[in-house]
Amino acid sequence: MSEEIGGEVVPDSTRELNIDGELDIMIEDLDLWYGTKQALYGVSLPIARNSVTALIGPSGCGKSTLLRTINRMNDLIPICKYEGTITKGDVVITDKGADLVELRKSIGMVFQRPNPFPKSIYDNVGYGVRLHHQPTRDELDAIVEKSLKRAAIWNEVADRLHDLGTSLSGGQQQRLCIARTIAIEPDVILMDEPCSALDPIATAAIEELILELKKDFTVVIVTHSMSQAARVSDYTGFMYLGRMVEFNKTEKIFSEPDQELTQRYITGRFG
Amino acid sequence: MKKDIDLLKKRNRKRRDLMERAGSTGLALSGFIGLMFLSVLVWQIAVPTFIEGETGQIEPASEFIPVSEYVLKWDHPTVDDDGALIGDPVVLELTWDDGGTERTHSIAVTVTSERNLREDIVINASGVSTEAVEVGKKTKFYIQSSLEVPVDIHQASGPVPAADETGSPTVSSFVISADVSVVVDDGRFVSHPLTMVAWLMLVFVVALLSFPMPAVLSAMEALLNRQAAVRYTLYGLAAGTLALAGFTLEAWLGAGCWTMSAVGINRTLQGMERLKSQGRDVTQFDRLKHSITNREGVLMWSRMLLVFSTLFIPLLIDVPFLTERYQDIFQPYASGIRSAFFGTIWVMGIAMVVSMPVSIGAAIYLEEYAAPTKTTKLIQALVTNLAGVPSIVFGMFGLAIFVKQGGIGLGLGPSILAAGLTMGVMAMPIIVLASQEALRSVPTSLRESAYGVGCTQWQVTRDHVLPSAMPGIMTGSILAMSRIMGEAAPLVVVGAAALVLFDPEPLAGLLGGNKGFTVIPIQIYFWTSEPEHAWHSMAAAASITLILLLAAMNSVAIVLRQHFRKRLNS
Numbered sequence: 001m002s003e004e005i006g007g008e009v010v011p012d013s014t015r016e017l018n019i020d021g022e023l024d025i026m027i028e029d030l031d032l033w034y035g036t037k038q039a040l041y042g043v044s045l046p047i048a049r050n051s052v053t054a055l056i057g058p059s060g061c062g063k064s065t066l067l068r069t070i071n072r073m074n075d076l077i078p079i080c081k082y083e084g085t086i087t088k089g090d091v092v093i094t095d096k097g098a099d100l101v102e103l104r105k106s107i108g109m110v111f112q113r114p115n116p117f118p119k120s121i122y123d124n125v126g127y128g129v130r131l132h133h134q135p136t137r138d139e140l141d142a143i144v145e146k147s148l149k150r151a152a153i154w155n156e157v158a159d160r161l162h163d164l165g166t167s168l169s170g171g172q173q174q175r176l177c178i179a180r181t182i183a184i185e186p187d188v189i190l191m192d193e194p195c196s197a198l199d200p201i202a203t204a205a206i207e208e209l210i211l212e213l214k215k216d217f218t219v220v221i222v223t224h225s226m227s228q229a230a231r232v233s234d235y236t237g238f239m240y241l242g243r244m245v246e247f248n249k250t251e252k253i254f255s256e257p258d259q260e261l262t263q264r265y266i267t268g269r270f271g
Numbered sequence: 272m273k274k275d276i277d278l279l280k281k282r283n284r285k286r287r288d289l290m291e292r293a294g295s296t297g298l299a300l301s302g303f304i305g306l307m308f309l310s311v312l313v314w315q316i317a318v319p320t321f322i323e324g325e326t327g328q329i330e331p332a333s334e335f336i337p338v339s340e341y342v343l344k345w346d347h348p349t350v351d352d353d354g355a356l357i358g359d360p361v362v363l364e365l366t367w368d369d370g371g372t373e374r375t376h377s378i379a380v381t382v383t384s385e386r387n388l389r390e391d392i393v394i395n396a397s398g399v400s401t402e403a404v405e406v407g408k409k410t411k412f413y414i415q416s417s418l419e420v421p422v423d424i425h426q427a428s429g430p431v432p433a434a435d436e437t438g439s440p441t442v443s444s445f446v447i448s449a450d451v452s453v454v455v456d457d458g459r460f461v462s463h464p465l466t467m468v469a470w471l472m473l474v475f476v477v478a479l480l481s482f483p484m485p486a487v488l489s490a491m492e493a494l495l496n497r498q499a500a501v502r503y504t505l506y507g508l509a510a511g512t513l514a515l516a517g518f519t520l521e522a523w524l525g526a527g528c529w530t531m532s533a534v535g536i537n538r539t540l541q542g543m544e545r546l547k548s549q550g551r552d553v554t555q556f557d558r559l560k561h562s563i564t565n566r567e568g569v570l571m572w573s574r575m576l577l578v579f580s581t582l583f584i585p586l587l588i589d590v591p592f593l594t595e596r597y598q599d600i601f602q603p604y605a606s607g608i609r610s611a612f613f614g615t616i617w618v619m620g621i622a623m624v625v626s627m628p629v630s631i632g633a634a635i636y637l638e639e640y641a642a643p644t645k646t647t648k649l650i651q652a653l654v655t656n657l658a659g660v661p662s663i664v665f666g667m668f669g670l671a672i673f674v675k676q677g678g679i680g681l682g683l684g685p686s687i688l689a690a691g692l693t694m695g696v697m698a699m700p701i702i703v704l705a706s707q708e709a710l711r712s713v714p715t716s717l718r719e720s721a722y723g724v725g726c727t728q729w730q731v732t733r734d735h736v737l738p739s740a741m742p743g744i745m746t747g748s749i750l751a752m753s754r755i756m757g758e759a760a761p762l763v764v765v766g767a768a769a770l771v772l773f774d775p776e777p778l779a780g781l782l783g784g785n786k787g788f789t790v791i792p793i794q795i796y797f798w799t800s801e802p803e804h805a806w807h808s809m810a811a812a813a814s815i816t817l818i819l820l821l822a823a824m825n826s827v828a829i830v831l832r833q834h835f836r837k838r839l840n841s
């Protein structure tokens with residue numbers, strides 16, 4: 001089925017959702033409204049464990065919105081309502097009674113704009129750990145160091161751990177946020193355009209990091225850069241006007257997409 | 272296209288520059304007006320004698336009224352240690368027309384230490400009965416004339432007296448003192464040496480945390496192995512200050528200074544140790560800065576404490592006007608505002624204790640927790656409107672609820688407690704609104720990142736939103752406090768007294784005892800309504816005190832705001 005919107009034939013959200021590996025999170029038939037404005041239309045998406053799933057699509061198509069439903073960040077927006085189910089194993093994330101603290105502990109998020117706490121670098125990373133586990137000072141020191149090393153920022157901050165996190169550069173802040181997220185050992189990391197504020201060198205560092213993280217975590221990343229999606233991801237979902245137009249293995253999407261719309265988007269002949 | 276944008280940019284810059292200039296000019300102007308205002312106040316204190324020398328006229332006696340009377344009142348001669356009048360000797364001259372020739376009679380005025388309430392001077396055909404009069408406190412001269420011609424009176428020499436408020440010569444107030452020194456100059460250092468040293472120590476710590484002092488740092492290296500000893504010495508000094516200086520405000524501030532210094536020095540030593548273990552030079556401040564745990568925070572609290580204890584005049588300089596003297600109804604210049612000063616402190620303290628927790632709690636609830644239902648909207652509207660309600664209305668409210676007995680009244684009587692509660696209620700809506708504003712300005716991204724690491728709502732509020740909003744909340748609260756500190760109207764209604772010759776008893780309203788109290792604005796109000804100028808000068812002195820107290824509180828607010836801004840910008 002499809003619908004014509006503004007002279008463009010937009011297919012309904014795809015049902016072809018094949019993945020090779022083990023399923024980690026399943027999103028099914030998600031409709032979402034901001035007030036009366038519908039932002040997602042029957043979106044379904046499987047997320048494979050220990051892989052990188054990329055979400056691409058033009059601005060305003062609902063990538064962030066979809067990502068934020070996975071850890072229920074949209075609950076913070078009072079006018080946001082949704083229907084559909086998201087499951088992680090036997091946990092129904094969209095359940096009213098879901099334990100949001102446990103959920104967000106196991107599904108970490110890195111935001112589009114780096115947003116470290118206005119606390120010291122040390123506390124930025126240590127805060128969540130201290131909250132969930134009660135580590136001794138030495139254990140915490142070790143966790144902080146390990147997380148900062150994994151986020152490829154340790155060398156830059158080792159001797160200024162008690163400086164404010166907000167005093168770092170944008171790229172450093174973003175890596176600090178990644179360190180903060182991995183410090184609490186989630187299963188899944190959601191990244192909303194983590195490189196949009198970064199220079200090519202920092203971007204390369206983060207991409208390398210994502211490939212590294214994949215070994216231990218499931219990663220979902222929203223990106224505007226086709227090349228980035230192609231470089232780091234295993235699966236790619238292309239979204240348009242709130243629909244999941246196409247989902248498939250990244251090689252497939254970038255070599256021979258099923259949908260003409262996808263083809264046009266990834267080759268830059270769009271709009 | 273580009274040209275258009277350039278044009279727009281130019282225009283915007285112009286507008287911005289204009290705004291900036293207008294803003295700075297406005298600030299300068301208001302500063303100037305403030306200074307003018309202050310100098311007028313100082314002038315009022317410094318030059319309390321006004322206008323011109325005393326002149327008057329005694330009406331001629333008539334057939335029907337055989338004697339006409341003229342009363343001169345001598346309020347307050349200022350004397351030196353030996354009891355001699357300060358200034359030139361005062362001479363009054365009486366002049367009248369004795370059948371074509373002008374006759375003059377001089378009366379010398381001397382000072383007595385006795386309280387001399389009355390001096391009679393009789394003028395008749397044979398002359399004036401008295402060559403000299405003695406004045407003490409509040410002496411009145413009753414000058415009786417049985418002459419059938421008017422007698423002119425004027426002061427021939429001596430300090431110039433004040434004119435009567437009404438301009439009527441019948442009763443005049445002689446104020447023979449231009450001596451400000453009585454009011455201000457005998458302030459002296461009465462601080463306990465321990466609190467003085469504590470204050471100096473805090474100055475040192477603020478310096479230590481603020482800029483590089485390599486020599487001091489290398490000297491401190493010797494203390495690295497004795498951190499515990501240093502810490503316990505400083506804590507001991509804090510306890511010692513409390514024990515030796517008594518549990519006074521001064522002692523508490525002193526103990527605070529010691530404790531803060533202990534924290535600052537301790538953190539610095541820890542930072543140095545960290546550097547040393549990394550094999551780095553401990554005297555290099557740029558590096559050290561980063562390894563001092565929460566240097567910013569410690570610095571902020573130290574600075575605030577420093578500002579507060581410095582501007583809190585009685586800590587360092589004891590001014591009898593503030594802390595020793597009560598009002599002296601006979602001698603304006605020997606009066607002080609001890610009772611009003613402590614009254615103000617108590618009222619503010621009670622107002623703060625009752626209003627801040629409640630208001631901040633309400634703000635947090637409204638901003639963070641309450642669903643936007645009709646009820647919360649109604650409450651919000653009520654709070655917003657309450658902030659604009661005239662203060663006298665809060666006075667009426669306080670009268671009904673706190674002062675009066677029976678009905679809904681708590682029956683605390685016109686006491687400090689009732690006044691503090693009333694003022695607290697008045698401050699509440701202001702604090703709620705300011706706190707809400709501060710909470711609202713915490714960026715959503717901060718909340719999101721906190722939720723993102725798995726915080727509960729309470730944890731987000733406690734660990735992230737509140738700390739970020741706290742400077743704003745504190746600034747708002749302090750400004751609310753300084754607003755109510757200057758209010759007289761509600762307390763007139765609540766029943767502050769004009770004359771209180773004892774220290775206020777804060778719990779008298781509950782426990783019984785002497786309920787009477789006054790505060791500085793009330794004292795100013797009553798003193799300005801006295802007819803004599805001397806009291807006006809005292810009112811001016813009290814006003815300056817009030818302004819200094821406000822300045823102290825606002826400085827704390829400024830330090831907070833500055834800190835907040837720096838943190839956001841970095």
Ligand SMILES: Nc1ncnc2c1ncn2[C@@H]1O[C@H](COP(=O)(O)OP(=O)(O)OP(=O)(O)O)[C@@H](O)[C@H]1O
Binds near residue numbers: 065
């Ligand atoms: N808080 C909100 N309130 C109302 N509408 C919103 C809100 N957030 C997003 N939307 C709307 O939902 C739609 C999807 O937004 P979303 O942020 O998910 O887009 P996106 O694909 O992430 O875009 P971008 O690539 O620019 O980040 C947009 O039309 C947007 O206007």
Ligand SMILES: [Mg+2]
Binds near residue numbers: 063064065192
């Ligand atoms: Mg987005």
